[in-house]
Amino acid sequence: MAAVTPLLTTTDLCKAFGGLRAVDHVDFSVAPGEVRAVIGPNGAGKTTFVSLVCGRIAPTSGTIVFDGRDITAMPAHERVRAGIAYTFQITSVFPNLTAFDNVALPVQRTLADGRGSGRLRDGVMAALSRTGLAARAGTPAGALSYGHQRLLEVAMGLALKPRLLILDEPTQGLSDGEIDSFVGLVREIARDATVLLIEHNMPVVMALADRITVLDAGKVLAEGTPDEIRANAQVQAAYLGTEAA
């Protein structure tokens, strides 16, 4: 991996809320094309960490470099334009807009001319088809089932044509069948984008991740391949040990 220039690097990244260090001196890097899982117990700082990466909150100190550019001070919407897409942990589609309009928003942002309604429609339908929602284009997002809303959320992320797609607990609340098709979808996405996956569901993590970073109390506890992480005693003590049934 050392030979590849990382897509995303954080150096000495910190975020403190009052006295609580939610993210504590995190050095982290992801290579292009990788599927990276970030795991850790509740309150380990996973969501805070990716929120720093996508710019929803500002770090207390440290730097973030994306594709060779220092983006630490860049506002969130510009980071999205630079290629970092974030899908929310709590489903936050636009409930009163149709599925089509939900996806049209990110598509129109990426279209150079923005006016060609034909190209807009093609882009929207492509993203909806990829997530299996094409037949529901005209349905208000709020009327979709929970599983479909999660898929719509991913479709919106996809439509941004991101280079780094951050999925924050995407399988939360999905049924087993939905999770299986979701894993297939992420594999497909990973063919042309780098994926940063925050996930609690260990089978999903083990099935998808190239590498895993374990956070605990805001610090990086371990990093390695799924097999290495599985074998890591420290991780087992801090995290897997409590969950492995």
Next chain:
Amino acid sequence: MGFGPHLLLATLEGLVTSAVLALTALGLSLVFGVMRVVNVAHGEFYMLGAVVAWWIASLVTGHPALGFLAALVVSPLIVGAMALVCERLVLRKLAYNPESTIVATIGILYIIQQLALTFYGADARPVPPPFNVRVQLPWFGYSGYKLSVIAASAALLLATWFVLTRTRIGLVMRATQYDGETARAFGIPVETVYAGVFALGAMLAAIAAVLIVPISQAHYLMGRDPLLLSFIVVIIGGLGSLRGTVLAAVLIGLADGIISVFFSPTLAKIIATLLVAMVLVFRPQGLFGTAAR
């Protein structure tokens, strides 16, 4: 009269304004602090307090002090009852949604103005002060009644402070202000607290109005300036803070009194309003922070 005495006079006038303003703004601040809603009709409860005071005073014969005292007791009760009706019929139905409540209380503002115009009329009418004593200072004589307004207001503020910080009622209010959901879980009747706070806020405005009505007359449009000034005080003083509200009221009242004596009142209002708007724009977190969605 030299500059010094002139300034003293302006300061005294400013303190009278401050005294009345502190009570009115405290009512607005309590409602905003506990219920998280802005009551735009607050100035109209003030106006109602004055109008009802005139009505009661005109019913009571004999010494003016009798009529005034009757008004001081009955007027806040009537206004508080009207506030309860508004709370029951409107605010509760809106589930205290901040934006809907503002629009609805604008509606209530107009309805109350209309009621006052219809039943009281468009004239300005005075209430005779309970006593006519002039306190003779070395440079000028000053109304003893105005000095008593300052004292009465200070006493009422102290009483409110005592209730809020030293009694069970105050504890329940602060618990509701801190977290309504948790308060409900602990068996606090949150809706009753809201109704009580809304009525109390209106009553404070009504008391302020009864105190001022012997000095300035009762009129159906008299609620406008107190509303704006109360907003200013609440914004400057910080939300839900009794001390901040009183300090800001003294500051604004004195500034209003002194600036109006030496400068054009319109210019003073323009500058004050602009400054307060800027405070809200650049320091919203300390002032309206939690109300912002």
Next chain:
Amino acid sequence: MTREETSIRTWLLHALVVAALFALNFVLPDYHHGVLARVMVLAVFAMGYNLLFGYVGLLSLGHAMFFAAGLYGAGLPMVHLGWGAGAGFATGLAAGLALSLAIGFLALRTTGVAFMIVTMMFSQVVYLLTFYFGSWTRGDEGLVIQQAERRLSFAGFDLDLTSPATRYMAALILFAVVLALTLAIVRSSFGRVLVAIRENEERTRMLGFDVFAGKLAATVVSGTICAAAGAAYAILFGYVGASFASVQYSILPLLWVLLGGAATTLGPLLGTLLMYYLIDGSGDLLKAWLPGWNVSHLGIVGLALVVLVLFFPRGILGTIRGRWVRWLP
């Protein structure tokens, strides 16, 4: 129904409304003819307000300042410098544009309740300024623009904007242009972003949109439309007074839009029209029923606001759209 069919149907509906207003010019009795001309100008004010309140979800309590900017921006140079109607209208628009840009830049740093209070305070400043500069504006009493100034001359035409038919047509043209503009905006990609901001600001930002810029653009378009209404009001009705900058004229567009239906293109016209006749008609009725009583429109406005917020928060067209006609823009 495909998107094309919806599109055709929508434009057709709006064209029909404009055509109906055009036809009314020839059949209405004098009094109602005059009322409708006034209502169309005020409906432009309401449409400007609706763009920000209905579509972006920003509840301003200070839009009277933008109407006043147009009113005084047009009226002051016409009265004091003897400018013509065309130049007056242009300065009115420019004043509204500049003011909405400045106010948007400041007020949009706040949200929710603070935004409402801040806009109200800025508007109050503008209101007080009309008194402070009373030597030019004559405050409450106001200015009357002479008939001679209220003419529009171009390309050999010389239109007398004080004649009822010309005035009606001028109001209709302004109304139609702003209606088409509103419709085009809400159906555009930009309109979709505005609605997205209303629905979920944070999500919109995380789709790569500059939310502040979007809100600022909407504020400027909204403010400038309101200023266009103010400038047209000054020119067509010849009166420029401080009451148009008062709090009440910030509340009225809110009321009109709430009544007609927020975030509907035709709601502002419907709301303005109904409210105008409600106030107008109830005044006479109440005077007949309660002779000698002091009645004004205050109570009607207040009751309407409370009833709308409590029972019909979506307004007339919003309710119709929710229940029956889903394609209504």
